[in-house]
Amino acid sequence: MDVHHIPPAAIARKTRSPLSEPALLSDALMLAGAFAFEMGEDGHLDPANRDALAHNLVEMPDMFSTAASDWEARLGPDDVRARRAALSRLTFVGARYKLDYVVRDGMGEHRHFREIAEAMACADGRATLIRGVLLDRTGEASRNAAIAWRARHDPLTRLPNRSCLDAAAVQLSALSIRTGVPAYLLRVRIGNWRRYVDTYGEEIGDQLLGEVGHRLRAASLAPDMAFRLGGADFAIGSLTGDLEDLATSLEILLGGQPVHTAMGALPLDIDIASVRLGALRDALDATRAVLEDDLDYGSRTPQSQPIDIDQLLRDDRITLAFQPIVHAKTGALHHYECLLRLRLPDGRIESAYKVILAAEQSGQVTQLDRRALDLALPFLKDDGDVRLALNVSAGTIADEAASAAYIASLTALGSDAARITIEMTETLALDDPALASSFAAAVRALGCAFAVDDFGSGHTSFRNLLAVEADSIKIDGSLVAGVATDENKQAFIRMMVDLAATFSVQTVAEMVEDHADAIVLARIGVDYLQGYYYGRPVPAPSWPRLSPDAKKTVET
Template identity: 30%
Template structure:
């Protein structure tokens, strides 16, 4: 936000109860917009609120020119594209948007965030002709506890756009590009070896590196470009009016700048190595989901080519072949759902203190028409890509609740995907299914992955709160695989943590894994969150985890997942162990 000009001493100073003094104290200014003439008149305190003279924003067009490109709303679009009708009393609006007001030095200024409340009025033909309202500058309120709007739109760690706002930004860019017959670039940038940095130096250092890179990337982009926290170690860049040649040049430039730079952290100056994948839209993709998918494919390709730090998406025979395989798998999933060939296998989760099963994880099994059974690892990537994962998640939950209704002593955990968790109707579906199976809510645990949780931390917090309000517990699965910060883990308020099995698998052979797992356990203990260790395959690993006071064990050593008489067989295995 611009620094407010020093107040000029006036002969007739405003009294404390003067309306203008009150408006200044709360950062508000009134305005009237005559739409046919585009004349925009402001209250006398416009300079105090915006740091601009009234002459600089004397028209709707001049005001709209200051609109930040990464905002999801504007006054002009809200009024001129409104589907509401003026019935004689005007039409109320309340919107939030950002403005870019350059500093006197000409330097790029941070976004000034505005809340705009008013009414617009129409002529006899229903066309908007006048609007008046109150504009409030709430950028200064970030430290006053009034952060709900900002928190929903921005990643709290890096200050970049949230995943939700990114989707809105890309959607708006698609509309503009189609209307103007232009292109824009979408680039995914991933930090290499962030997991290793977290393991060696701690999550706080990893967070500092992410925050530093986010700030640096923002400083290197044009005012019309946008940057968002895509997920975990990845940022997304949206470059307006950019063809492939410009995109490649921008990618090479950013890669070199980042590679040559040291980022300050509490562990000392740290280098940062990145890889990038990008595409030009709408040339390479015409929907938000396809843009994300193609960029992920390009980034994945860059990771497999040691010499290429930036890879541009391009259709290929291999990609077309992959699409055919994807379609075949999607058809198999739909067929299995229709023919009721989806089932669940139960794997015990053992109470470390008693040595007995405390609950079981319900794992999806898909049986093909020829009788072969497919594992979740082969199913879910395709299901997520084709939009079928929500149907699978619902079916697994249905089967789990049926088992629990039949056995009142059974406690189950059920995995849900990111797409399902962030679906606005998912909690209602859970509630409806629980109503069909009374008494099961308190015995059900919903598992979400760490990566899923941090894709949109605000949305995840709301979803977890809604699920827990139903009496259902929530566990974070694959903990340690993503990059959840300590403060976000506290905010999420999960009931259980399941440490990623990749770190447990080599526990007896890797000193780094032992250090990392002990760190995760101590963190969870500090937050009073029970810990489950997965993928336990031998006695040595179990003994080590017992020494570190892990609460629950899971893995083939204590019982493999089984569809038939799963609980009986698992019980005997636990007793034998």
């Protein structure tokens, strides 16, 4: 049977739907807490339902103004700058932005809005007609804030929970290094809490824990911090010159006064164990010991299982993995970064992070650097096109003999050295730019390229970057992840790219994990991209080969 076709336009004339009637579309958006608007060159918001937006902001419609200056007067200075910057980037038809900001309503309360807009017409590189939607996200923002707070805090004591401990320990370690004042993590246990719970019930137990939390919150002054680990266990991070005095103060604070309950005044028995936060690399091990209760109460130094670097090297259990680094605009392979990996006794491969930390502590990190170079050399000899990046530690650069031996190995490569990039961490460029500059000059004289790794994770200035004469900087992954939807990250990376270009330095973005981030980074002007979106580290270089003509195009 033939079915008569009815054109969509004919249906639209006979029905009322949000898509066929702008007024109805506006009403539908309003039900979802959204308000459609248009905006011209003068920045005046023209809402589809002005009265509804005025009502939302607790304003009298006849006194409600959405002129550019009046709308910006409702925003904070940072949000005004962010909104103006977003508007200035609408330079072509179809360009869009998504912006979250806080608006002050007629009662002086703050409301969270999301503005999503698109350029519908442009002239002379700027938008002349913009259409978009204002979405009231106040309820969602409050719920998200509550969820985020609950994820990082214990609701009973209102203290940060164990998920916050790692970051806090690293911060205290860094502060300890800068100030020279020792930092400690203490695990505090209410020794008789379980007995009280068994005798009087969970309600009394919760009251005791709540009072402990109250006392710790009242006594903790920055930078010291208190955490609840779970049960009757708490942790204290403290910058102090006298551990014994701190422990005594905690015993007095928590156990000096009983807690008054319906069952009478209940005294608290306080047990304390501690571990010192030394160098930054020790912070995570220290928190693991505290979290896993791997401490002897009364003992100050937890014991850890040593890693025998020499034995791992003799057993050939240190190996390499190769991760591709590609051109941002074409996606074509440029080179691979060589990453150290540990081969387990059962043949599985895992990160060598703990091995590297152990080698740094024992002064054997120079052996790992040399092994990485030795493992990479056969790949250079077997493939005349492959380019590799190798990480060199501060230990190797600072050790005169190890540095000379490393440079001698690079010298023996002859012209093949031009296919190697040496990567140095940003920390070394900051701590000793003269030493870093000397090593950089030596390897660049052999034809190697030189890169500063993890740029943006510390405090390196571009003056130090100039001192080491880096050919490229690798933008730290913490600044890259989620950049497509984070305008603050976009602005920061754009600044880094512009400054790097001024000094003729190329840029590499790490931790690129999705298409949207890759597109934004390419538009910003980042030269190369690295991350799981393009490839995970693999045991051997593997990437589609380019034709000679295509290779010339990419290299130019």
